[in-house]
Amino acid sequence: MKSDDAEPTVPNPATADPNGGLPTSAESPAGAGTGVPDGPPLTALTPPPPGAGTAPLQTPGSDAAYRQSNGGRSTTQRSFGRPEPQQASFRPVYPGQAWPTEQPQYRPAYLPPPPADWHQQQARSYTAEPQGLNRIVTIAALVALVIGLIAGAGAATAVVAFDGDDAPIAQQPEPPVGNGADPKIRPGSVSSVAASLLPSVVQLKVEGEDNSDATGSGFVIDDVGHILTNNHVVAAAAKGGSIQVVTNDNKTATARLVGRSPAYDLAVVQVTGLDAKSVQFGRSDQAIVGQDVVAIGSPLGLAGTVTSGIISAKNRPVTTGDDPTQASSYISALQTDAAINPGNSGGPLVDMNGRVIGVNSAIASVRGSSEGQSGSIGLGFAIPIDQARRTAQQLIATGRAxxxxxxxxxxxxxxxxxxxxxxxxxxxxxxxxxxxxxxxxxxxxxxxxxxxxxxxxxxxxxxxxxxxxxxxxxxxxxxxxxxxxxxxx
CATH class of the missing domain: 2.30.42.10 (PDZ domain)
Structure with missing residues (x-):
């Protein structure tokens, strides 16, 4: 018996049992097969004897249970072992890469890695195309375009030149002019109003005994040649002078002064045998702000001028007269933005039915403009025809109003x-x-x-x-x- 505190006996490795001192199956006592050698039991504090675990494992029994019947090839774990003889040699790229089951049908071409300065090259390809090639292609394209245009023109010329004999090329006939349908005048349009009123509007040329003169407009109001106009147009001939009337067809006749009313800035002259139809009168009291109107007259001596606009205001107090110190003409006027200029005075302001609703008499001028420089600024004024008709009747009847x-x-x-x-x-x-x-x-x-x-x-x-x-x-x-x-x- 050995005491518990005795020094353990260390066997000599040279003479140690190859089995680590473990009994064989034939020598195992009753506790054989446990793998525990004889002697005192090992504890957690007892180190294994020297040389323990260096002997190879014993050959196990039959391995038939572990073999497969598919020719020795494993259906799993294909990554173990060596490649099959019929497979091509495989060189792993990285340690532990799985053995491929089969070669892929499509093997992409290998591309070299991008250059180290890829971030500087931006969008350049791996193999850059020479710049000279781009320039050559561009020049070739431009040359081809020019040649194509010249060739096309030459081909068109050749078709004309070589079609037939060598006679000179005749100029192609131009399309006929003036044989198309005439433009239609839509009823109620400015052109319709102008067509119906222009024959009734005349130009007045006045000369006074004191060598003063004036020009203006007027319109025929009856079948005996009475023409209504402004007083300030004919005032120069009130004490002697002449009044010439020029019709729309450029016929000239001498008119006589029938009567005038400085209070309303209206006057009536007459031409015997005047070949012009009279106008139709409307009602100015039924005019509304915003309605379309047409002004006809001879602004700046330009006879037969037609402008259009709207009624922009009604009952506008206006004082008219050539002499500001003797402003005796006061009218409650129709305001219009139809262009009215010097020479329009006495002409008709007409609605879109061709009926006269006013007599153009005055324009507003910008303060500071000198005489003779004022023109239309979109503010023209016309005497309402309701008042003008009453005054014209008085002038025709008695010569006074x-x-x-x-x-x-x-x-x-x-x-x-x-x-x-x-x-x-x-x-x-x-x-x-x-x-x-x-x-x-x-x-x-x-x-x-x-x-x-x-x-x-x-x-x-x-x-x-x-x-x-x-x-x-x-x-x-x-x-x-x-x-x-x-x-x-």
Missing amino acids: SYPVIGASVDMTFEGGARVSAVSPNSPAARSGLRVGDVITAVNNEPVDSAEVLIVSIRTHQPGEAVRLAFERGGRSQTVTLTLAQQIG
Whole structure:
């Protein structure tokens, strides 16, 4: 027996049992097969004897159970072993690469790796095409294009030149001109209005005894040769002179002055045997802002000029006259943006049905423009035809025209109403109780903010009509109704 604290006996490796001191199966005692050698049991603190585990493993029994019947080839784990004789040799690229089961049907061509300066070359290919080749291809393409164009033109010329004999090439006939259908004039168009009104519009050339002259327009209003125009057009011939009328077909005749009304800036002349049809009258009170209109006349001496536009405003107070110091013509005008220039005065303003609704009389001018330099700025004014017809009838009947008055004078410089500066005795104003200093602020509920507006408002009525005036006296508002008197002018 050995004591537990005795030094363990270390066998000599040279003389050690090749089996590590383990008993064979024949020598195993009752506990054989356990693989534990005789002697004291090994513990976790007991190191294995020297040389333990160096002997090779014993040959196991039969390995038939581990063999396969498919000719020795493994259906799994193809990566183990050596390649089959019928397969091509395989050289792994990296350690542990699996053995390929079969060669791929398509083997892509090997491309070399990109150059080290790939980030600098950007989009250049691996094998760059020579730059000279690009330049040659470009030049060749341009040369081919030029040759193609020249060849095409030459071919077309050759077809004409060699078709037939050697006679000179004849110029091809041009398409006929003037044989097409005439353009149609649409009813209600500017061209339709111009076609129907131009034969009725004339040009006036006036010369006075004092060598003054004027040009303007007019239009025929009846079948006996009466022509309506502006007073300021014929005023130079009022005390002697001549008035020449030029029709649309360029015929000239001498006209006589029938009568004129400076108050409304209207006049009537007559040409005996005038070969021109009369116009049709419309109603200016039915005109609306925005409706289309046509102006016809002789602006700047250019006879037969047609312009178009719209009615841009109604009841516009306008003072007309050549002499600003004697502005005695006051009209409640139709405002239009149809181009009106000097020479259009007296011509008709026509609606799209070819009916005259106004007499072109004035244009607005930019302040500061000198005389003779003003022109159309899109603000033209026409006398409403309702007033013009009444005045024309009076002029034809008596040679004179009347206009309504209240029998009072007003301060032309006062603003904020029409302040009465004088009252005529036995006038409608005197009988109604108006006094000097009263400020008239409305006529028939229409506001009055200046003396011009009051005069224009009164002249839109006729003598004998009753009107209602609102005025202020001493800070108190009052109203009065009076009947309009008449005055010749």
